[in-house]
Amino acid sequence: MTRRxxxxxxxxxxxxxxxxxxxxxHVASDERALRGAQxxxxxxxxxxxLLGARFELVTDLDGVMAVVGQTERPGVPLLTTGDMNExxxxxxxxFHVSSTPAERRxxxxxxxxxxxxxxxxxxxxxxxxxxxxxxxxxxxxxxPMDSLAWASWxxxxxxxxxxxxxxxxxxxxxxxxxxxxxWFGEDxxxxxxxxxxxxxxxxxxx
Amino acid sequence: xxxxxxxxxxxxLSGSAQAAPFxxxxxxxxxxxxxxxxxxxxVVSTLRVGSRPxxxxxxxxxxxxxxxxxxxxxxxxxxxxxxxxxxGKRILARYDAGSDPEQFAVTxxxxxxxxxxxxxxxxxxxxxxxxxxxxxxxxxxxxxxxSPDGRWVYVTAETSNxxxxxxTxxxxxxxSFLVDPRPRAAAFSPKGDRAYVTAEIGxxxxxxxxxxxxxxxxxxxxxxxxxxxxxxxxxxxxxxxANGHGNSVAVIDAAKGKVIHTIPVGRRPWGIAVTxxxxxxxxxxxxxxxxxxxxTxxxxxxxxxxxxxxAWGIAISL
Numbered sequence: 001m002t003r004r005x006x007x008x009x010x011x012x013x014x015x016x017x018x019x020x021x022x023x024x025x026h027v028a029s030d031e032r033a034l035r036g037a038q039x040x041x042x043x044x045x046x047x048x049x050l051l052g053a054r055f056e057l058v059t060d061l062d063g064v065m066a067v068v069g070q071t072e073r074p075g076v077p078l079l080t081t082g083d084m085n086e087x088x089x090x091x092x093x094x095f096h097v098s099s100t101p102a103e104r105r106x107x108x109x110x111x112x113x114x115x116x117x118x119x120x121x122x123x124x125x126x127x128x129x130x131x132x133x134x135x136x137x138x139x140x141x142x143x144p145m146d147s148l149a150w151a152s153w154x155x156x157x158x159x160x161x162x163x164x165x166x167x168x169x170x171x172x173x174x175x176x177x178x179x180x181x182x183w184f185g186e187d188x189x190x191x192x193x194x195x196x197x198x199x200x201x202x203x204x205x206x
Numbered sequence: 207x208x209x210x211x212x213x214x215x216x217x218x219l220s221g222s223a224q225a226a227p228f229x230x231x232x233x234x235x236x237x238x239x240x241x242x243x244x245x246x247x248x249v250v251s252t253l254r255v256g257s258r259p260x261x262x263x264x265x266x267x268x269x270x271x272x273x274x275x276x277x278x279x280x281x282x283x284x285x286x287x288x289x290x291x292x293x294g295k296r297i298l299a300r301y302d303a304g305s306d307p308e309q310f311a312v313t314x315x316x317x318x319x320x321x322x323x324x325x326x327x328x329x330x331x332x333x334x335x336x337x338x339x340x341x342x343x344x345x346x347x348x349x350x351x352x353s354p355d356g357r358w359v360y361v362t363a364e365t366s367n368x369x370x371x372x373x374t375x376x377x378x379x380x381x382s383f384l385v386d387p388r389p390r391a392a393a394f395s396p397k398g399d400r401a402y403v404t405a406e407i408g409x410x411x412x413x414x415x416x417x418x419x420x421x422x423x424x425x426x427x428x429x430x431x432x433x434x435x436x437x438x439x440x441x442x443x444x445x446x447x448a449n450g451h452g453n454s455v456a457v458i459d460a461a462k463g464k465v466i467h468t469i470p471v472g473r474r475p476w477g478i479a480v481t482x483x484x485x486x487x488x489x490x491x492x493x494x495x496x497x498x499x500x501x502t503x504x505x506x507x508x509x510x511x512x513x514x515x516x517a518w519g520i521a522i523s524l
Contacts, residue, residue, distance in 0.1 A: 043345050046327075047366035050344060050382035129364060129388070132325070132346055161367075164384060175367070175387035175407040179451075 020053040022163040024156060025064035027071045033082060035141045036149035037068055040156025042140075047160065055160055066159040068097075068152065077162070077169060079155035082148055090188040095169060097158065097190050098151040107194045107206040116196040116203065121150030124202055125195070128179030150176075154190075227523045228292065229479065229488050230269050231497055232259035233514025239271055240497075240513035241294035242488075244481060244522070247499055247509040251294035257284045261309035261350070262477070262519040265316045268298060269521065272321060274306040281305035287319055287332070292523065302337050304330030309391070309519075311352035311359055313374075320359045320372065322347035329361045329370070331377055339377040344368035349391035353416060354398040360414075362389035362403060369403055371419050381419045385412040393436045393445070395460070402445050402458075404433035411436065411447060413463060423463045427456050435478035435489070435519075444502070446487050448475035455489060455500060467505050471498035477519035490517040 022044075026037045041057035048055040061067060066077045070084070072094070080087075080096045087096055099107075104118040111118075123134050123144030137145035137153070145153070154176050162169055173181040178193045185191050196204040228250070229242040239259060241251040261272040268289045275284035285306055289299040303310065303321040307330065310321035319332040324346055331339040344363020351360050352374070359372040367389060371381040386408025394401050394416065401414040409431050413423035427433055427447065435448035438460070445458040449468075455475065457467040472491030475498065480487050487500040495517055499509035 043365060046342075046345060047368060050366065050368055050370060050379075051384065129346065133365075135325070173387055173408060175365070177365075179407075181387065181407045181409070 022048055022053055022055045022160060023064045024055070024057055024159040024163075025059065025061040025067040025071070025073065025076075026057050026069050026152075026156070027059055027061070027067075028069050028082075028152070030082070030148060032143075032146055032148040033069065033152045035137070035143065036081075036145070036152030036154075037156050039137055039140055039149075040153040040160075043153075044156055044160035048164065051164060053164065057156065065163055068155040068159060077159075079158055081151040081155050087187075087189070090186065095158075095184050095188045095190070097155040098147070099192070099194055100189055103189060104194065108196070110206050111196045111204050113196070113198065113203065116198050118194050118206070119197050120147040120192070120194060121145060122147075122195050122197055122202050124200075125177075129175075129177040133177045154182075227481065228294070229497065229523075230262055230264065230271075230294065230521045231477070231490050231513045231517050232262040232271050232519040233495075233516055234258050234260055234492070234518040235516035236514030238514045239269070239290070239294060240511075240517075242497065242511055242513075244486070247511050249511060249513065252514065253290060253294045253297075255288055255290070255297065256286070260518045261307065261321070262521045263310065263312045264292075264521045264523055265312045265314060266524045268292070268316055269294070270310070270312050270316075270319065271519075272303065272307040272310055274308065287321060289316075299335070301332050301335055302330075303332050304328060304337060304340060309348060309350045311350045313352065313356055318374070320350055320352065320361075320374070322350050322361055324348060327363075329359075329372065329379075331372075341370075341372060341377075341379050343370040343379060344382065349389065349403070351392040351394055351401065353394045353401075354396060357398075358416060358419075360392040360394075360401055360403070362392055364388050364390065364406075367405075369414070369419075383414075383419055383421060385421060386410045386424065390434045390450075391436050393438055395438045396440055396442045400438075400460070402436050402438065402447075404436045404447060406432050406434060406450060409433065411445065411458065425458060425463050425465065427452075427465055429468075431456060434476045437478050437480050437487070439480055439502070440482060440484045444484075446478055446480060446500075448478040448489050450474055450476060455487065455498075457502075457505070469500055469505055469507065471500070471507055472496050472510065477517070477521075479520045479522040481522055482524065488520050488522065490520040492517055 045055040304323040307321035344366035346364040349362035386405030388407040432450040434450040447456040473493035475489035477490035
């Protein structure tokens with residue numbers, strides 16, 4: 001993001017209006033996805049409230065500015081979360097928040113150990129504010145935050161920032177409590193650190 | 207009469223000794239504050255203050271340091287801001303500042319403290335020893351700075367990427383604005399017309415016009431910078447940024463809005479402070495457990511002072 005672009009984005013903010021409502025769609029049945037998205041929505045709601053806007057996470061996809069999950073809506077950005085096949089060539093308006101199978105395979109290949117599983121997130125992470133996020137999730141739901149919950153939380157946060165900052169998704173940088181800026185590459189996949197887990201413990205960050 | 211005169215002289219002498227300029231470093235893991243004599247760059251006192259000392263401020267007569275327990279989202283007796291004497295010999299007072307106070311600002315008269323409560327997502331205002339207001343700010347509030355005229359307090363929030371503006375008279379949040387990802391700290395210019403907000407994940411410093419509370423410029427720190435602490439030079443011409451994981455200090459030309467120099471320091475500098483004459487900048491280095499002393503004219507580290515474990519914040523006598 002250049003300085004000029006950032007300032008241009010700020011100039012848009014006063015035009016949001018006092019009653020600006022940001023509606024994001026989320027259709028899911030998995031409890032982990034629902035919880036992650038819910039925490040994301042509560043936090044986005046608080047941020048939006050500070051900035052004079054209102055945030056709503058809805059299951060009715062009419063009039064939403066973005067969708068989180070796997071339900072495509074023509075002309076609306078989709079932030080994908082959860083298991084999927086290889087996404088293939090990038091499509092306009094489709095961006096992948098959860099890591100793809102190919103990304104996880106590549107990460108595992110970089111790791112030289114044996115028997116590891118590659119994950120997007122783990123409830124034992126503590127650095128870079130991960131402990132705070134894990135703690136917020138755990139105290140809110142009485143359950144640990146796993147990869148799907150994190151991706152759902154992250155996707156809702158990305159959707160909210162997209163609306164509040166009024167900048168193209170490709171230009172934005174996000175904080176996912178992973179210690180590095182996260183952004184969408186040319187392949188429309190979120191560029192992010194991944195973790196190798198062996199016997200329930202994080203043994204490497206890739 | 208003679209005895210009284212001698213006592214008077216002694217009082218003046220001890221008074222002047224206490225007024226010597228010191229740097230105060232909070233050591234999060236040691237539970238102590240290291241007091242460094244700026245004339246010799248030697249630790250002259252180490253005061254045991256309590257659990258997890260982090261934010262630290264000086265208001266002239268006293269030094270304040272924020273303490274917290276290790277339990278999240280729960281307030282305990284370990285959560286407090288304590289005040290101690292400038293020589294770093296004894297604790298004088300203990301104040302309630304809400305749950306897990308991390309960073310804070312203090313008014314010039316020392317009567318009022320503004321603290322961020324990270325897990326509660328609030329800012330607490332403590333006036334004459336009592337919490338008089340608990341304000342909702344952004345999520346995971348962290349950096350706190352007070353304008354030189356005492357009118358505004360800025361509170362950064364790491365997760366919502368916001369800065370909330372507290373009107374110190376009304377004791378209310380009157381505005382909030384977005385900055386780059388993970389804002390960690392804020393500092394006002396000496397004139398108070400600008401504020402500088404670091405964004406750790408954004409790798410930037412936002413420049414804020416304090417008349418309108420709007421970001422007017424964003425300075426990219428480049429490379430591996432993960433900016434945390436920030437301070438403006440007394441003449442307002444330079445802004446110094448502790449680059450955290452970048453293990454360096456960025457020197458910004460405030461008029462140009464550009465980094466003009468990057469100075470390697472110890473490992474993981476978080477807190478940063480500048481001497482009253484602007485000739486030295488001190489960083490508290492959390493991983494190397496030391497303080498780097500920068501000669502601002504030479505643009506390099508001229509001394510390294512060993513302190514306690516987990517050096518976090520640093521403040522210098524006014």
